[in-house]
Amino acid sequence: MILINKCHYKHITFQIHFWKSGFFLIRSCTYNNYLKIVKQNTKEKTLLVGFPSNGLVGIFSISYLIHNLKMKQIGEIEIPDLPSALFVEEGKIISPIRAYNKNNLFVIISDAPFNQHLAKKFASAVHEFCKKNTIKKIIIVSGMETINQKKEDLKIYGLITHPILDNILYSNQIPKFLSGSIFGTDAAIISVFRKTNIPVLVLYAECHPFFPDPEASIIAISTLAKILNVKIDTQDIKNKIDKLRIQYRDLMEETMRTLQQQEPKTRAPQIYR
Amino acid sequence: MKNNDESEITLPIISSLFDDAEHRILSPLSCLKEFDNHWILEFDLPLVSKKDIRITFDENTINVEAKLKEKYSEEKLGNVTKFEYFKKSILLSGKIDNKKIIAKFQKGRLEIKIPRQATGQLVKIT
Numbered sequence: 001m002i003l004i005n006k007c008h009y010k011h012i013t014f015q016i017h018f019w020k021s022g023f024f025l026i027r028s029c030t031y032n033n034y035l036k037i038v039k040q041n042t043k044e045k046t047l048l049v050g051f052p053s054n055g056l057v058g059i060f061s062i063s064y065l066i067h068n069l070k071m072k073q074i075g076e077i078e079i080p081d082l083p084s085a086l087f088v089e090e091g092k093i094i095s096p097i098r099a100y101n102k103n104n105l106f107v108i109i110s111d112a113p114f115n116q117h118l119a120k121k122f123a124s125a126v127h128e129f130c131k132k133n134t135i136k137k138i139i140i141v142s143g144m145e146t147i148n149q150k151k152e153d154l155k156i157y158g159l160i161t162h163p164i165l166d167n168i169l170y171s172n173q174i175p176k177f178l179s180g181s182i183f184g185t186d187a188a189i190i191s192v193f194r195k196t197n198i199p200v201l202v203l204y205a206e207c208h209p210f211f212p213d214p215e216a217s218i219i220a221i222s223t224l225a226k227i228l229n230v231k232i233d234t235q236d237i238k239n240k241i242d243k244l245r246i247q248y249r250d251l252m253e254e255t256m257r258t259l260q261q262q263e264p265k266t267r268a269p270q271i272y273r
Numbered sequence: 274m275k276n277n278d279e280s281e282i283t284l285p286i287i288s289s290l291f292d293d294a295e296h297r298i299l300s301p302l303s304c305l306k307e308f309d310n311h312w313i314l315e316f317d318l319p320l321v322s323k324k325d326i327r328i329t330f331d332e333n334t335i336n337v338e339a340k341l342k343e344k345y346s347e348e349k350l351g352n353v354t355k356f357e358y359f360k361k362s363i364l365l366s367g368k369i370d371n372k373k374i375i376a377k378f379q380k381g382r383l384e385i386k387i388p389r390q391a392t393g394q395l396v397k398i399t
Contacts, residue, residue, distance in 0.1 A: 210304040211317040211382070242319035242381065246345055249302050249317075 044136040046228070047106045049126060051185050052113040052255040054143030055207030056248055060217035060237065061141045062109050065224060068232050071100040071107060077129065079121045085112060097122075099129065105228065106133060111251070113258040119188035126189060130198050137165065138193065138200045139227065141220045142186050143213065144177075146206035154206045156219050161190055162199035169201075172226050177204055184259055201227075210256055212248040214241045292347075297357040299345065301337070305363070312387045318359055319381040320345060326383060328376055330369055335385060336362045368392065 050062025065071075076095035087094040096112040108129060114122050130138065146154065157177040158169045169176060182190065186202055193200045203223060207216035218234050225232040237244070292299050306313040318326065318339050325340040339359040346355050370388035377384050 208317075208382070211302050211315075215380075243345065245317060245319040245381065246299065247347075249300075252302060 043104055045104045045106065045134055047108065047126070047130060047133075047135045047138045048224070049108050049138060049140045049189065051110040051122070052251055053184060053186065053259070054145060054209040055205075055211065055213030055216050056252055056255065057143035057205045057207050057213060057217045057220055058141040059109070059111070059248075059251070060212075060214045060244065061205075061220040061224065062107060064217070064221055064234075064237050065232065066100050066107055066109065068236075069102055069105070069230065071102040071105070073098055074101045074106075075099045077108060077110075077122075077125050079118060079125055081121065082112065082118060087111065097125075106135060113251075113255040114185050114188075115258050115261055116184075116188075119185040120192075122185060123188040123192040127192050127196065127198075135198060138189070138198060139224065140186055140189060140200060140202040141217075141224065142202060142204055143207035143209065143216060144180070144204040145209040154216055154219055156206070156223050157204045159190075159202045159204065160199065161194040161201075162197075165199045165201050168227055172223065174203070174223065177202075210252070212245045212252045214244040292354075292356065293360075294354045294356075297344075297355060298360045299341075299356045299358065301339075301359045301361050303361060303363060305365075307366070310389050310391075312365060312389065314363060314385045314387060316359075316361065316383040316385075317381065318378075318383050321359065321381060323378045326378060328374075328383075328385065330371065330374065330387075333365045333368055334362055335365065335369075335387065336360075337383065337385075339383075 048062055048065065050058035052059055075098070077097040077099060078095075079097065082096070085096055087096065097108065097110040100107040100109070106129075108126060110122065126138070129135070144157065156174060158174040159177040159182075160166065160169065168174070190200060190202065203220055205216045205220040205223075207213035214237055218237060221232055221234055221237070302317040304315050306315075314335060316337055318337075320341045320343060321339045322342055325342075327338045329336045337360070341357055341359070344355045344357055346353055348354075365387065368390035370390045373388045375386045
């Protein structure tokens with residue numbers, strides 16, 4: 001075991017030890033205990049999932065990634081009860097939920113927002129896709145309402161379903177999402193996968209919840225690029241921010257209408273606050 | 274991560290966006306935060322400069338008009354429509370206190386703080 005680094009994170013001093021080949025041990029000096037962290041394997045199959053949510057951050061980020069990495073469409077995801085809707089682009093019929101692939105990276109993107117019922121079916125369809133394609137981890141990109149009014153300093157937070165993904169948060173300096181309530185499609189996917197052996201990381205970028213926020217998606221794209229160890233130039237989306245905000249008004253409104261139907265009417269129990 | 278002010282209710286104003294292609298007017302997205310004694314009304318106005326925004330109001334309605342810096346083109350079924358303005362009116366649930374309205378515009382988002390006129394009569398407790 002070799003001590004390779006010493007660093008501070010959230011007021012706790014860590015010593016990182018390299019243990020044979022394959023995993024790191026992180027020792028918290030404050031608490032004097034070890035946390036086993038498996039070395040990040042960039043070759044294992046990873047699935048990215050994007051769907052309409054706060055600020056449409058997931059849609060902007062994942063579609064930009066598909067375009068930038070020149071990923072190929074490998075199929076469509078069908079969900080029972082999803083209202084029949086197809087998009088036509090340059091004469092080509094496009095399904096609202098599509099799957100893409102390049103090397104070990106897979107993507108599922110939905111242009112349709114889901115109500116509570118459809119969110120559960122979508123989560124099940126994602127699970128089936130993972131089993132079929134032997135996916136080892138999932139990364140969801142979503143948005144969260146910011147209390148931070150200064151847009152220059154937008155942050156991104158990570159929520160993980162399995163401790164094995166702690167190293168992604170740690171090595172990419174992504175603060176943990178510590179408290180709050182989650183509802184909608186992210187909650188449905190988390191609920192399904194926390195009971196499986198496929199871990200999920202949800203990246204929550206601070207954004208305006210009710211307006212399309214491509215600017216907030218830039219931090220999500222940059223974070224994803226770091227995690228996936230790929231180079232992505234964000235200049236193209238930066239140039240189109242204003243037009244995207246106008247172009248995506250209808251989807252934003254449709255998303256808010258759908259999300260409002262499933263927002264819990266009650267607060268978290270007092271004991272948990 | 275929400276504001277701790279318990280009296281706040283934030284709602285997007287969902288009204289089905291109807292752009293007026295004939296008059297080249299886009300309908301902006303907006304949301305309303307309702308507090309005990311004021312509202313905060315937000316409009317998403319990308320491609321707009323502060324000097325080109327006009328806000329008017331009457332007893333309980335706020336009207337916002339803005340000219341775009343450049344024409345925004347949209348293609349639907351082979352037809353290209355060019356839009357030049359944003360325009361929207363919002364009806365509030367109470368009377369506006371017209372002396373203290375404040376507006377700020379940052380990064381294409383217009384925020385208007387609208388004080389609510391105090392109404393009702395005091396009930397004396399005996």
